[in-house]
Amino acid sequence: MANYISICRYWIVIFLVMLTSGRSAGLGESYEVQKGDSLWSIARVFKTSVKEIKSLNGLKSDRVYVGQVLTLAPSYQEIPAENGPYYWSRPRAEAQKNGGYIERSKSSTLEDYNQARNLIKGFDTEILRKLVKKRRGQLPLRGWRIVIDPGHGGVDPGAIVSNKTGRNKPVYVVEDEYVYDIALRLYEFLRLRGAEVEMTLLSPNHLIRDNLPASATFVHEQNEVYNDKRYNQKKRSAARPRSANLNQRVRIANRFFKGAKRKRTLFLSIHADNSPGRPKGPLAIYLKRNGKIDKQSHTFAQLMQKALDSPDLKAQIKGRSLGVLRGNKAHAEILVEIRNVHDVGEAYRIRFHEKRQRDAERIAAGILKYAKR
Numbered sequence: 001m002a003n004y005i006s007i008c009r010y011w012i013v014i015f016l017v018m019l020t021s022g023r024s025a026g027l028g029e030s031y032e033v034q035k036g037d038s039l040w041s042i043a044r045v046f047k048t049s050v051k052e053i054k055s056l057n058g059l060k061s062d063r064v065y066v067g068q069v070l071t072l073a074p075s076y077q078e079i080p081a082e083n084g085p086y087y088w089s090r091p092r093a094e095a096q097k098n099g100g101y102i103e104r105s106k107s108s109t110l111e112d113y114n115q116a117r118n119l120i121k122g123f124d125t126e127i128l129r130k131l132v133k134k135r136r137g138q139l140p141l142r143g144w145r146i147v148i149d150p151g152h153g154g155v156d157p158g159a160i161v162s163n164k165t166g167r168n169k170p171v172y173v174v175e176d177e178y179v180y181d182i183a184l185r186l187y188e189f190l191r192l193r194g195a196e197v198e199m200t201l202l203s204p205n206h207l208i209r210d211n212l213p214a215s216a217t218f219v220h221e222q223n224e225v226y227n228d229k230r231y232n233q234k235k236r237s238a239a240r241p242r243s244a245n246l247n248q249r250v251r252i253a254n255r256f257f258k259g260a261k262r263k264r265t266l267f268l269s270i271h272a273d274n275s276p277g278r279p280k281g282p283l284a285i286y287l288k289r290n291g292k293i294d295k296q297s298h299t300f301a302q303l304m305q306k307a308l309d310s311p312d313l314k315a316q317i318k319g320r321s322l323g324v325l326r327g328n329k330a331h332a333e334i335l336v337e338i339r340n341v342h343d344v345g346e347a348y349r350i351r352f353h354e355k356r357q358r359d360a361e362r363i364a365a366g367i368l369k370y371a372k373r
Contacts, residue, residue, distance in 0.1 A: 031125070033068040046072050047124050073121040082216035087119055088205045091219040096172040099160045105223040107204070109239045113225045113232040116202035123184070123207050127191045139194025141371055145260045146190055147253040149200040149324055150183040151271035151335075152176035153224035154241030159274035163347045165215045173347045177206075177218035178356065179270045182338060184208050185360035186270070190367065198256040200249040201241055202227050214351040227252055246323045254329045266300070266367060267330035269322075272350060273337040280343035281315055282308035284366075285335040288319025289326065297325065300332035300370050307366035308336070332370065336363060 031042065039050045039062050050062060056071045064070070078085040083095060091103050105112055152158035158175030165171055183199065185208055190197045201224050211218070224241055225232050226248050232239055239245070249269075257265045273283070286301035287294040301317050308315035325333045338359045341347040349355045 030069045030071050033064045033066055033070065035066050037064060037066075038062070039064055042070065042072075045128070046121060048072060048121050072125060073118045076119065076122060082213065083211045083218055084209055085207075086205050087207065088115055091221060093219050095215065095217045096160070096174055096219050099162065099172060101172075101220060103219055103221045105221070107223075109225050109232040109234065109236065110229075112204045112223055113202070113229060115204035116225060117229075119204060119207065120199070120202055123188075124191070127188050130188075131192055140368065141190060142194035143261070144195045144264045144266065144371060145198070145257060146195050146266045146268070146367065147198050147200060147256055147330065148183045148187055149249050149253070149267065149269035150176065150180040151269055152241070153180065153201045155222050155237070156242045157220045159272065159341055160220065161274055161341050161347050163344065163351070169215065171215055171217050171351070173341055173351060174218055174220045175272050175274070175341065176224070177220065178350050179272055179338070180206065180224070181209055181218075181353075182356050182360050182363075183270050185357055186363050189360060189364045193368075198252070199227055200252045201225070210353040211351070214353075217351060247327070249324050250327050254327075257329050262329070262331050265330045266370065267324075267328050267333035268363070268367070269324045269335040270363070271335060271337050272339045272341050272346075274342045275340055276342050278340055278342075279314070279316065280340045280346050281313040282339065282362075283316045283318060283337040284308065285322065285325075285337070286317070286319050287321065287325040287333060289321040293319055294325075294333075296332040297334055299373070300366075301334045303369040303373065304334060304336060304363070304366035307369055308338075308362050338363065
């Protein structure tokens with residue numbers, strides 16, 4: 001009963017936000033307390049904590065009153081750039097210089113985490129503003145918990161491939177930077193349809209980036225951190241995402257799924273591989289271990305394959321035993337290689353934000369197919 005009441009209160013707050021024009025916060029803006037609100041319900045909707053709201057607003061008790069204006073995240077100013085915007089600092093380079101170029105974080109993992117958490121909170125409030133304007137009561141993913149795992153990140157850039165502009169100028173595509181942008185676009189899409197969504201990785205400097213022109217490629221910044229405060233309190237560079245701590249992604253996901261209805265939990269890892277031996281186009285990978293196929297994972301991958309498929313670019317499907325899929329407590333878990341950037345055309349397309357938006361929408365269509373099955 002207590003769990004049922006909590007869920008009802010959660011959606012009452014969502015409903016109030018949807019009905020109240022201009023009262024959801026943007027980056028660093030405020031939220032006006034409505035009838036029926038509590039610090040707990042507000043914190044849950046905006047993916048923050050009661051402790052953080054109290055700290056930001058100098059509150060000494062948990063009591064709030066109707067009409068009270070609460071700050072939900074510190075204010076951040078956008079730093080404009082052709083390959084931005086950024087929300088902490090502009091990279092030293094205007095584009096990725098070469099295959100080995102790196103810009104390391106000047107902050108500890110804990111500092112980067114705190115900045116990243118505040119940034120994603122601001123993003124959440126912007127999403128709820130759009131929900132007010134566009135979606136109203138249409139929430140087909142209500143009750144679902146979905147984890148998005150942006151591939152690589154931290155000290156691991158994934159693939160870095162050379163490409164060409166329309167004027168034959170050399171450019172470089174860094175996989176983790178581009179799939180993080182796709183992940184954020186998918187995050188927004190799913191949140192706007194009522195899902196509770198968690199990211200395994202966060203960036204302290206990036207939200208969705210509509211880079212203009214596409215030749216202004218994203219720089220390999222080693223500033224991403226795992227979405228886990230305790231883990232980042234180690235304040236060591238070894239805590240940054242890398243292949244050696246891949247299982248941290250599964251821990252974050254399983255923590256998020258705790259207490260949820262298992263049949264309404266999904267895990268999706270997003271990559272853009274560099275595979276010479278694979279045809280260009282998307283690939284949906286399901287869990288296959290010791291010759292045994294995970295049925296739910298396979299079903300999810302099949303539906304994702306159909307959503308990603310197109311007449312001119314066929315999607316593929318494959319079973320593998322991958323670290324982010326093993327031990328995962330989601331009802332269904334898959335990894336999507338949204339593009340094979342070994343192909344010159346695929347690496348070219350991923351540089352355009354319109355294509356990345358379409359990639360996110362195609363992945364979302366696969367999730368919706370699974371949820372409606």
